Amino acid sequence: MFTQYAVHHAWFIPLLPAVAFVVIGFFLRRTPVLSAIVAICMSMISFTLALGIGYGVVAQHITVEQPFVERIPWVDIAGLSINMGVYLDPMAAMMLVVVTLVSLLVQIYSIGYMQGDDGFGRFFAYLSLFAAAMLGLIIAVNFVQLFVFWELVGLCSYLLIGYYFHKVSAREAAKKAFMTTRIGDFGLLIGILMLQILFGTVDFAQLTSTVPEYVKEYGTGMLTVVALLIFAGPLAKSGQFPLHVWLPDAMEGPTPVSALIHAATMVVAGVYLVARAFFLYSVLPDVMLTVAWIGGFTACFAATIALTQRDLKRILAYSTVSQLGYMMLALGVGSVTASMFHLMTHAFFKALLFLSAGAVIHGLHNKNDIFEMGGLRHKMPVTFVATAIGVLSISGIPPFSGFFSKDDILLAVSQVSTPLYVIAVVTAFMTAFYMSRMLIVVFFGPENPENSPHEAPVTMMIPLVVLSILSIIGGYIPYAYHFGEWVRFGVATHEGLNFNIALLSTLLSIVAMLLAWLVYGSGKVSPDLLSARFAWLYKLSYHKYYIDELYLWLNHTFVDGLGKVLYWVDINIVDGIVNGLASMMYRLGDELRHWQTGYLQQYGLVLFGAILIMVAYLVLSAPVFVTALWGGAY
Amino acid sequence: MIGLIHYLTVAAVLFVIGVYGILTKRNIVAILMCIELMLNAVNINLVAFSRFMQPDVLTGQAFVVFTITVAAAEVAVGLALVFRVYHDHDTVHIDKLNRMRW
Amino acid sequence: MDELVYNIAFYIFAAITIASAIGVVTKPNLVHSSLLLALCFIGISGLYVLLQADFLAAVQILVYSGAVAILIVLGIMLTQRSSMEDTNQNSGWRRGTALICGCFLVVVLIVIATTPWHYSSALVAQDTPSVIAQLLLTDYMVAFEVAAVLLLGAMIGAIALAKGGKEE
Numbered sequence: 001m002f003t004q005y006a007v008h009h010a011w012f013i014p015l016l017p018a019v020a021f022v023v024i025g026f027f028l029r030r031t032p033v034l035s036a037i038v039a040i041c042m043s044m045i046s047f048t049l050a051l052g053i054g055y056g057v058v059a060q061h062i063t064v065e066q067p068f069v070e071r072i073p074w075v076d077i078a079g080l081s082i083n084m085g086v087y088l089d090p091m092a093a094m095m096l097v098v099v100t101l102v103s104l105l106v107q108i109y110s111i112g113y114m115q116g117d118d119g120f121g122r123f124f125a126y127l128s129l130f131a132a133a134m135l136g137l138i139i140a141v142n143f144v145q146l147f148v149f150w151e152l153v154g155l156c157s158y159l160l161i162g163y164y165f166h167k168v169s170a171r172e173a174a175k176k177a178f179m180t181t182r183i184g185d186f187g188l189l190i191g192i193l194m195l196q197i198l199f200g201t202v203d204f205a206q207l208t209s210t211v212p213e214y215v216k217e218y219g220t221g222m223l224t225v226v227a228l229l230i231f232a233g234p235l236a237k238s239g240q241f242p243l244h245v246w247l248p249d250a251m252e253g254p255t256p257v258s259a260l261i262h263a264a265t266m267v268v269a270g271v272y273l274v275a276r277a278f279f280l281y282s283v284l285p286d287v288m289l290t291v292a293w294i295g296g297f298t299a300c301f302a303a304t305i306a307l308t309q310r311d312l313k314r315i316l317a318y319s320t321v322s323q324l325g326y327m328m329l330a331l332g333v334g335s336v337t338a339s340m341f342h343l344m345t346h347a348f349f350k351a352l353l354f355l356s357a358g359a360v361i362h363g364l365h366n367k368n369d370i371f372e373m374g375g376l377r378h379k380m381p382v383t384f385v386a387t388a389i390g391v392l393s394i395s396g397i398p399p400f401s402g403f404f405s406k407d408d409i410l411l412a413v414s415q416v417s418t419p420l421y422v423i424a425v426v427t428a429f430m431t432a433f434y435m436s437r438m439l440i441v442v443f444f445g446p447e448n449p450e451n452s453p454h455e456a457p458v459t460m461m462i463p464l465v466v467l468s469i470l471s472i473i474g475g476y477i478p479y480a481y482h483f484g485e486w487v488r489f490g491v492a493t494h495e496g497l498n499f500n501i502a503l504l505s506t507l508l509s510i511v512a513m514l515l516a517w518l519v520y521g522s523g524k525v526s527p528d529l530l531s532a533r534f535a536w537l538y539k540l541s542y543h544k545y546y547i548d549e550l551y552l553w554l555n556h557t558f559v560d561g562l563g564k565v566l567y568w569v570d571i572n573i574v575d576g577i578v579n580g581l582a583s584m585m586y587r588l589g590d591e592l593r594h595w596q597t598g599y600l601q602q603y604g605l606v607l608f609g610a611i612l613i614m615v616a617y618l619v620l621s622a623p624v625f626v627t628a629l630w631g632g633a634y
Numbered sequence: 635m636i637g638l639i640h641y642l643t644v645a646a647v648l649f650v651i652g653v654y655g656i657l658t659k660r661n662i663v664a665i666l667m668c669i670e671l672m673l674n675a676v677n678i679n680l681v682a683f684s685r686f687m688q689p690d691v692l693t694g695q696a697f698v699v700f701t702i703t704v705a706a707a708e709v710a711v712g713l714a715l716v717f718r719v720y721h722d723h724d725t726v727h728i729d730k731l732n733r734m735r736w
Numbered sequence: 737m738d739e740l741v742y743n744i745a746f747y748i749f750a751a752i753t754i755a756s757a758i759g760v761v762t763k764p765n766l767v768h769s770s771l772l773l774a775l776c777f778i779g780i781s782g783l784y785v786l787l788q789a790d791f792l793a794a795v796q797i798l799v800y801s802g803a804v805a806i807l808i809v810l811g812i813m814l815t816q817r818s819s820m821e822d823t824n825q826n827s828g829w830r831r832g833t834a835l836i837c838g839c840f841l842v843v844v845l846i847v848i849a850t851t852p853w854h855y856s857s858a859l860v861a862q863d864t865p866s867v868i869a870q871l872l873l874t875d876y877m878v879a880f881e882v883a884a885v886l887l888l889g890a891m892i893g894a895i896a897l898a899k900g901g902k903e904e
Contacts, residue, residue, distance in 0.1 A: 598732030605657045605833055612840045619843050635739070636746045636786075638855070642848045644750050644783070648757055650841040655761035657833045663811050664766060667773050670804060671757055674780050677796075685787045686853070689860040695789050696871040702799050703883045707890030709804050713811040714897035720815045721900065 003059055006052030007068060010086045010139055013049050013096060016042040017103075018132035021125050029121035039124040040107050043131065047100040050093075057093040057486075064089050064488060069205050071141055080196075085141035087204055090486035091340055095138045095272060098347045099265050103131045105463035106260040109355055112459035113256055113362055123163065127260070130156035134265050138272065143192045143202040146273065150188070150233065153266050154181050160261060161253040173249040180246040184236025191229030198222065208279040215283045227280050227287040234270025239321045240328060241298045245548055247321055251313040255358030258313060263320050263354050264347035271327045271343055275336050278489045282334065292332025292416075296423045299325030301545075303430040307437075308531070308541040311368045312357050315438050319394070320350060322427060326409055329424060335412035336489040341478060342405035348474050349393040349402055352467035356387040359456040359464065360442065367451070370438060375447035380455050384443050386464040391439045393471045395432035395509040398502070401475030407502045414501060428505055432512035440521045641682035649675035662719065662726045666712050673705045746786055753779035766812050774805035791864045 020042040028035040062068045071085035107127055114120055133152035140146035155178075162174030196202050199210055215223065236243040250262050261267070274281060274291065281287055299322045306318035323346050330339035361368060363380055377384040393402035406428065414421040456464070519525045531538040540546070648671060655668030677698045684694025720726055756776040760769045777800040784793035861867045872880050 599729065601657050601728065602829075605829065605836070608653060608657065608840070609836050612836055612843065616839070616843050619847055636743055638853055639848055640746065640750075641783070641787070643845065644753065646841060646844045646848065647754055650837045650844075651754070651757045651761055653840070654833055654837045657837075658761065658830055661766060663808060663815065664760075664769060666811070667760055667769060667808055670773065670800075670808075671760065671776065674777065674800070678780060678783060681784060681787050681789050681792060685789070685860070687856050688858070689856060690858045692789075692861055692864060692867045692871065695792055695864065696868050696876060698789075698792055699795065699868065699872065700876075700879060700883055702795060703887060706799055706804055707887055709807055710894040711890050711897065713807060714894040716811055716815060717898050718900070726815045 003052045003056030006049045007056040007060065007062070007088060008070075010049070010053055010070075010088055010096075013046045013053075013100070014132045014135035014139070016046050016132075017128040017135065020128035021132060024121055024125040024128060029125065032120035035121040035124045036107070036111050039128050040104065040111075042128065043100065043104040043107055046131070046135065047097075047104050050096040050100040053088060054093045054097050057088065057090050062088060062090070062093075063486070064091070067092075067205065069141060071203075074145075082144045083141060083203070084145050086139045087141040088139065091272075091275060091336075092138050094340065094344060094487055096135065098344055099131070099134050099138065102264045102347055102351050103127070103134075103260060105466055106256045106351070106355070109259075109358070109460050109463045110254075110256045112457040113358055114254065119163065123160075123254070126156060126159050126163070127256075130160065130261060130266070134269070137269055140204075140276075142204055143195060143277075146276070147185075147188065147192055150237070150269060150273075151185065153261075153269060154178060154185065154237070157181075157250070157261055157266055160257040161250050163253055163257065167252070170252040173246075173252040177246040177250050180243050181236045184233045184243060187229045187232025187235075191226050191232070194222075194226045194229065198226070204276060204279075211279050212283060220284050220286070223280065224284050224287055227277075227284050228290070230277060230280070231274065231287070231291060234273050234328070235294070236270075237273075238267050238270030238324045238328065239298070240270075240294050240325065241301055242547070244298065244302065244321050245551060248314050248317040248544070251311070251317050255313070255354060255361060258317070259351045259354035259358065262317065263350040267320065267324055268327070268343050268347070271324065271331065271339060274328070274331050275340060275489070278331070278336055281331070282489060288332050288334065290332075292329050292413075292420060295325045295328025295330075295332050296413075296420045296427075297325070298322070299329060299427045300423050300430075301325075303427045303434065305541050305544050306434045307430060308538055310371055312360065312370050312373075312438065312442065313354075313368060315370070315434060316350070316353055316357060319353075319431065319435065322431060323350070323394070326406070326424070326427070329420065330409045330412055333412050333416040333420070335408070337484045337487055338405065338408035338412045340487045341408050341483055344478070345393070345401040345405040345471070345475050348467055348470040349390045349400075352386055352464065352471050353390040353394070355460070355464055355467065356383045356390065359383045359386075359460055360453075362460070363453040363456060364451050370441045372448055373442045373451065374445040375443070376451075376453055377443040378447070379453045380443075382461055382464065383456060386468050387439060387443065389468045389471050391435045393475075394435055395513065396428060396505055397509055398506060399472075399476055401471050401473070403502075403506070404475035404479045404497075407497055407505060410501050410505055411498050414498075425505065425508065429508045429512045432509040433516050436513040436516035437520050440516060444521055638682055638686040641678060645675045645678040645682065648672075648678065660728050662716050662728060662731075663713075665728070666709065666716070669712075670705060670709065673701060677701055742786065745782070749779050749782035749786065752776075753783065766816070767809070770805065770808050770812055773808065774801045777801040777805060788860050789864060791868060 017039075020039050024035040024038055028038060056062070057068075060068075067087055067089035069085065069087050071083035073081065074084045075082040107124065110123065110127070114123055117123070130153060133149050133156055137146055137149035137153060140149060158174045158178040161177050162170050164170045192202055195207070199207060199214070201207065201210070211223070234240070236246075239247040247262060247267070251258055253262075281291070302318045302321035302325060306315050306322065309315045309318060323342070327339045327342050327346070330336075330342060360373065360376065360380065360383060363376075363383070364373065367373065389400070393400040396403045396406040398404075410421065410424055410428070413424050455461075519527050519530065543549075652668045652670075652672035652675060655671065656665055659665050659668065680694040680698050680701070682694075684692055684697075688694070716726060719731065723731065725731070753776055756772040756779060759772040760776065763769050763772065777796060781793045781796040781801075784790075784796060
């Protein structure tokens with residue numbers, strides 16, 4: 001009965017955090033305790049409702065083919081009608097549970113992490129707003145509602161990255177994030193508009209049935225353009241190459257923000273959009289290929305950069321970009337199941353990794369460079385265990401959660417494209433390597449005498465524990481309980497694990513971890529020697545392939561260049577016309593005043609001449625005179 | 635046969651000569667003289683029309699009486715003005731009386 | 737025979753009028769111009785006679801060449817200083833003005849020539865003074881009185897102007 005209530009009142013789930021935002025934002029900013037209480041209460045109610053929906057979806061047999069849809073009219077004018085509403089299917093239910101859970105855990109964590117900060121109330125207000133926006137995006141019933149909440153999460157990302165607004169680097173990072181995602185949003189908007197023009201509707205349920213018939217009749221040409229435009233949104237929001245540049249800089253925000261937004265929830269909005277719009281993508285093989293290659297390339301590309309980074313959160317950021325690439329790759333080869341599965345497990349272990357990183361940073365009083373840390377496992381044992389669980393999970397070691405989801409992806413890729421499979425496997429190897437590198441350098445080795453670390457407080461440890469448990473069991477349980485039958489597109493592909501692929505990937509991961517131990521743990525192979533041998537590779541990787549510099553140069557040359565050209569046009573042509581008119585009038589007046597000679601006879605002459613002209617005209621045109629002068633019939 | 639047209643022609647020529655004089659002469663009194671020429675041309679016109687169009691009702695000639703009256707009055711006042719100007723500026727040369735300029 | 741005399745007389749008087757008018761506007765000497773003006777008035781008076789406006793001819797000689805011309809000579813004498821030569825100069829725009837005036841003349845002549853005039857065949861009134869007097873004192877009474885007032889005003893104005901208004 002509760003699940004029935006939850007399913008029919010699913011719109012409460014985004015509404016409650018929104019109410020929390022309003023209440024905290026307007027009234028409770030000065031009282032940190034109350035703002036935390038309000039936010040966490042609302043999050044808990046939302047989480048409970050989400051759990052209810054999760055059960056309800058299973059109990060009421062709400063499947064992908066028969067979703068639960070509820071709409072209310074929002075814009076209803078002649079020729080255009082857009083609704084807002086609730087769209088529930090197993091995928092949405094899963095996302096609701098994951099997002100509410102991670103949001104709740106991050107808010108509990110923030111009580112400890114942000115303690116003593118001046119903007120405590122502001123932080124919780126923004127976190128609540130973000131939760132409301134993300135949850136609204138998940139249950140969106142059409143593209144327009146999704147776009148509205150898409151923009152809203154982008155805004156929250158800007159606000160939260162720039163939370164430490166007195167730091168220039170934070171302000172710049174916030175601007176960079178917003179502007180880069182704006183480029184993607186522009187393409188997305190145009191794609192949505194084209195959909196509206198082509199089909200007259202942007203509703204997911206209606207389009208699911210209309211698109212295949214459209215393709216049969218008109219072919220795929222126009223729709224390819226639309227799909228690519230829509231993909232621009234996820235390209236920017238989910239940090240695919242080449243619009244990935246904002247994600248690493250987004251680490252300027254506080255660590256709970258990084259955990260919530262830039263690891264577990266907001267960045268996967270792009271992946272969710274593609275999955276939601278899969279009715280469009282699945283009939284366009286060229287677009288799928290593009291998506292797959294972009295995903296695969298991003299995964300590999302980001303992994304190569306993560307190999308040499310020194311900042312703890314940067315490593316995790318590039319790791320996020322890489323894993324998002326994996327999710328896009330899975331979507332591109334056609335497996336919504338694998339992508340969503342990896343999304344779920346990634347949310348757990350990446351949030352876990354970020355929160356433990358936050359514990360480390362907090363414990364060392366805001367130190368970020370991993371080579372200044374060392375041997376922390378003695379003083380911070382809980383954090384160490386949590387991080388280790390996260391590393392094992394992301395490296396795909398069985399029976400941790402990452403193993404199941406990553407192998408699902410590898411299986412799906414291997415069935416479609418061998419080069420992409422090779423890229424994916426190589427990326428998995430690199431992932432294991434750099435994550436182990438991070439673990440070893442931070443927690444093993446000699447202690448840095450400058451540091452005096454202390455273990456995290458209780459409020460920060462509870463989420464770590466919960467997420468660790470989820471990272472361990474969060475893979476096996478969905479696998480055992482037929483995840484692939486609920487969250488899918490089209491026919492369910494539940495083949496089980498391919499023993500060969502699983503074995504290969506596990507072996508490679510273990511080899512990578514041993515290699516990392518060899519280089520960084522035992523010191524048998526010196527990392528400095530390696531970086532000197534492959535100097536230019538190291539340089540490229542460390543400087544992120546100079547992409548930021550390239551973009552800056554492009555901006556300077558083209559945007560500023562265009563600005564200079566337009567400035568010249570404005571000054572010389574536009575102002576030139578105006579000033580030219582004015583000066584022409586001045587010169588005209590200056591000339592004409594010489595006609596006022598004061599000589600009456602000249603005035604009289606001009607007057608008489610004018611009279612002459614008028615009379616002559618009248619004479620020569622009057623009928624009497626015309627017949628007399630020129631003759632003939634008039 | 636001398637008809638209306640001849641008299642009108644004479645009047646027209648006289649009038650044009652008067653206009654030419656007004657626009658050309660440099661002395662104010664000369665300009666006044668040319669104004670008189672123009673008025674006389676008009677008078678000839680009036681009398682000619684009266685003679686050829688309505689010979690029994692001499693309306694044109696009555697009109698001419700009035701024109702002559704007005705012309706005489708105008709000469710008197712005009713010359714008074716010329717004396718004034720001569721008194722103030724010590725010249726009747728029109729080029730020197732050009733204060734209405736820029 | 738009458739017709740011939742009439743035509744010759746017309747041409748003579750027309751020639752006198754026009755020639756002296758041209759002289760008025762071309763002669764550089766101002767006194768010459770004024771005397772030629774008087775001659776022009778006399779020529780016009782002759783034309784009036786030919787038009788059987790005898791009263792007007794007399795009035796013309798009396799008023800115009802007897803008063804107006806003398807007044808003008810008076811004005812000349814009172815406003816010149818030294819030599820009378822070259823006091824009536826012509827401006828530098830003679831040619832342009834002549835051109836425009838010529839064009840105007842042409843236009844007017846065209847109008848005159850092409851208008852269909854309706855000649856009346858009534859008899860000319862013989863006793864012009866009485867007819868004019870009747871018109872003046874009955875039909876155009878108001879204009880008559882106004883003209884009288886105008887003359888009075890002109891007289892007073894001329895006296896006031898010539899005297900110098902505010903010097904009392």
